[in-house]
Amino acid sequence: MNTAVGAVEVSNARRGRPVRGFRVLPGFGLTMGITLTYLSLIVLIPLAAAFLRSSTLGPERFWQVVTAPRVLASLRLSFGASLIAAVINAVFGFIIAWALTRRQFPLRRMFDAIIDLPFALPTAVAGIALAALYSSTGWIGRWLEPLGIKVAYTPVGVVVALCFIGLPFVVRTLQPVLADLDHEVERAAETLGASRLQIFRWVVLPAIWPALLTGCALAFSRSVGEYGSVIFIAGNIPMVSEIAPLMIMTKLEQYQYAEATAIAVVMLAASFGMMLLINGLQLWIQRRQRSRS
Amino acid sequence: MKPTMIPASLGSGLALTVALLYLGVLVALPLAVVFIEAFARGGSAYLAALADPDARSALRLTLLVASVTVPMNLVFGVTASWAIAKFEFRGKNMLITLIDLPFAVSPVISGLIYVLVFGARGWLGPWLIAHNIHIIFAVPGIILATTFVTFPFVARELIPLMQAQGTEEEQTAISLGASGWQAFRHVTLPNIRWGLLYGVLLCNARAMGEFGAVSVVSGHIRGLTNTLPLHIEILHNEYNPVAAFSCASLLALLALITLIAKTILERHHPELRTGLARRT
Numbered sequence: 001m002n003t004a005v006g007a008v009e010v011s012n013a014r015r016g017r018p019v020r021g022f023r024v025l026p027g028f029g030l031t032m033g034i035t036l037t038y039l040s041l042i043v044l045i046p047l048a049a050a051f052l053r054s055s056t057l058g059p060e061r062f063w064q065v066v067t068a069p070r071v072l073a074s075l076r077l078s079f080g081a082s083l084i085a086a087v088i089n090a091v092f093g094f095i096i097a098w099a100l101t102r103r104q105f106p107l108r109r110m111f112d113a114i115i116d117l118p119f120a121l122p123t124a125v126a127g128i129a130l131a132a133l134y135s136s137t138g139w140i141g142r143w144l145e146p147l148g149i150k151v152a153y154t155p156v157g158v159v160v161a162l163c164f165i166g167l168p169f170v171v172r173t174l175q176p177v178l179a180d181l182d183h184e185v186e187r188a189a190e191t192l193g194a195s196r197l198q199i200f201r202w203v204v205l206p207a208i209w210p211a212l213l214t215g216c217a218l219a220f221s222r223s224v225g226e227y228g229s230v231i232f233i234a235g236n237i238p239m240v241s242e243i244a245p246l247m248i249m250t251k252l253e254q255y256q257y258a259e260a261t262a263i264a265v266v267m268l269a270a271s272f273g274m275m276l277l278i279n280g281l282q283l284w285i286q287r288r289q290r291s292r293s
Numbered sequence: 294m295k296p297t298m299i300p301a302s303l304g305s306g307l308a309l310t311v312a313l314l315y316l317g318v319l320v321a322l323p324l325a326v327v328f329i330e331a332f333a334r335g336g337s338a339y340l341a342a343l344a345d346p347d348a349r350s351a352l353r354l355t356l357l358v359a360s361v362t363v364p365m366n367l368v369f370g371v372t373a374s375w376a377i378a379k380f381e382f383r384g385k386n387m388l389i390t391l392i393d394l395p396f397a398v399s400p401v402i403s404g405l406i407y408v409l410v411f412g413a414r415g416w417l418g419p420w421l422i423a424h425n426i427h428i429i430f431a432v433p434g435i436i437l438a439t440t441f442v443t444f445p446f447v448a449r450e451l452i453p454l455m456q457a458q459g460t461e462e463e464q465t466a467i468s469l470g471a472s473g474w475q476a477f478r479h480v481t482l483p484n485i486r487w488g489l490l491y492g493v494l495l496c497n498a499r500a501m502g503e504f505g506a507v508s509v510v511s512g513h514i515r516g517l518t519n520t521l522p523l524h525i526e527i528l529h530n531e532y533n534p535v536a537a538f539s540c541a542s543l544l545a546l547l548a549l550i551t552l553i554a555k556t557i558l559e560r561h562h563p564e565l566r567t568g569l570a571r572r573t
Contacts, residue, residue, distance in 0.1 A: 026473030122502025225399025
């Protein structure tokens, strides 16, 4: 691992040419060296350690660990709740992005700024706030409980927390696309007699759906690994409201390192898959925009 | 960016109402509840909760961790974006993806990987024990895990900014006899200072607020390895909502200040808004 990184470093130093120019800017070898060393020490080597550790488990044992009923239930909850939250945020995120780009209303700037709160608010703070709001005595929970809806300490609570965490991803990816979308096209469709639904289906949706998909994918991949904002509201009942990251935590507390690592590897593989998908989506969107303009 | 506004109609009014309701209930209400619960027993209970020695040591540790990790990632961010934005080389996109990697990893896993390397049963565990060096369940582990989760922030911010600025100005400076460091110090740095501030702001907010990764490596030793977010969890589990929300209000205040500073920066420097959603 170390020698491979070193080799890349040397060949890159030889290859390093300044962008658009003939004169060579100094510092390529030094900055690339520092970058690769720091990246390897902080990110790559520790991550590789996780994969190597899980390989000591052997394929059979690995399979046994990740298909144990309690682990499987936690994975199902993490992935399922993230998917549901992403779909909910696709709908409401679109409406919010649309309202923010197309409508003028009082405090618009403030509402626009507050979208980023889930990014900025520490997850533990969000977690205890959501738990307080949705518990049976909380501001929201006390109105929902007579209706027979229990949110806190159920999978519904997990979805609520993941909706909170994922919202900015959807809104922030949609906003620039909606702002670029020429409103005149919508007007033209309207004067030609299209209904609002038809305009949305045939004019707006084709233009924004790649961005919508990217936003949802970003929200989903963040949600799957989310921990702090979920555990307080989830109640963490085994088989019911226990998320996969908490399962890793539990195994670690019982000093079952190999088991914890096996679950982590499953989640890492999913995250890396999502990352490739998102990168592919963004490349595709760029190419689409270029071919249009 | 001036959006095309549309006139009010029944349908758009309904959409606006739905949008504001969703934002209000899902996002604004949790923020409000933090401050209201913190002051539920009045100002003196609030201040007493913050004056608690364990709360103070947690706050001190949080500040210490941020004051180490943010400068480290700042130096890395500037260095990496110099190499990536000012030079052409093969595998550049791969390198950018690798720098982004920590964003894709669950916080709990970010802590776990350090336990696997430095923990008592980890790769270096026996050697560390023999030399009496404590990393896991100690402050160095907390710093490492926080460095991992905040790793991409500054670099992510600076790379597109420096790529857009090109290399002409630096090349002119060097052809006029400036050294590489002088070119960076007097040409590049003034060009990127707002992006730098923006990245540091987001990096700092995450460093002070990180919970999952730190939770794995900390060991939750009161007065020693408890950061503010971990202390909030303990107080919550002890059914002490006033104290938990009082400590949480400090972090919520930090989040608010971060948001306001970020909004002001974005208004004056719209180029900072690009690719915002990628920054978790």
